[in-house]
Amino acid sequence: xxxxxxxxxxxxxxxxxxxxxxxxxxxxxxxxxxxxxxxxxxxxxxxxxxxxxxxxxxxxxxxxxxxxxxxxxxxxxxxxxxxxxxxxxxxxxxxxxxxxxxxxxxxxxxxxxxxxxxxxxxxxxxxxx
Numbered sequence: 741x742x743x744x745x746x747x748x749x750x751x752x753x754x755x756x757x758x759x760x761x762x763x764x765x766x767x768x769x770x771x772x773x774x775x776x777x778x779x780x781x782x783x784x785x786x787x788x789x790x791x792x793x794x795x796x797x798x799x800x801x802x803x804x805x806x807x808x809x810x811x812x813x814x815x816x817x818x819x820x821x822x823x824x825x826x827x828x829x830x831x832x833x834x835x836x837x838x839x840x841x842x843x844x845x846x847x848x849x850x851x852x853x854x855x856x857x858x859x860x861x862x863x864x865x866x867x868x869x
Contacts, residue, residue: 741800741801741802741803742800742801742853742856743798743799743800743801744798744799744801744844744848744849744853745796745797745798745799745848746796746797746798746799746844746845746848747796748787748790748791748797748843748845750784750787752830752831752845753783753787754780754783754784754787755830756828756830756831756833756843757779757783758770758771758776758779759828759869760869761775761779763869764869793811793812794810794811794812795810795811796810797809797810797842798810799842799844801853801856801857801860802860803819803860804818804819805817805818805819805820805821805822806819806822806834806842808842815840817834817836819860819861819864821836821837821838822834822835822836822837822861822864823835823836823837823864824864824865824866825857825858825861825864825865825866826866826867826868826869827858827865827866827867828867830845830846830847831843831844831845831846832844832846832849832854832857832861833869844857
């Protein structure tokens, strides 16, 4: 078991949302100048709202599951309740079976912690959004 504290950055938040949009609407559309012109100010506002509402997030990972604590409360998921763990370039994206997504920046994890997370999430680990 290990825990990490995450303070999200605006640049990585926007980068993550762009990757999600590329998967949803296609890379060609998501990378158009007018798409970014509309999206980035909206994402910036959402980021500021979430930063104020959530604050720093503390994640606790174990072979049983993951817990996330922030200003808005505590959420716990067993690995059986996680639909998939998307291994992205700079993030692990934890996607719940019911709802909810929790991005975990790789910069906050040591290589040993990344290996443990991948071991615990092995059957759920994917590179596809």
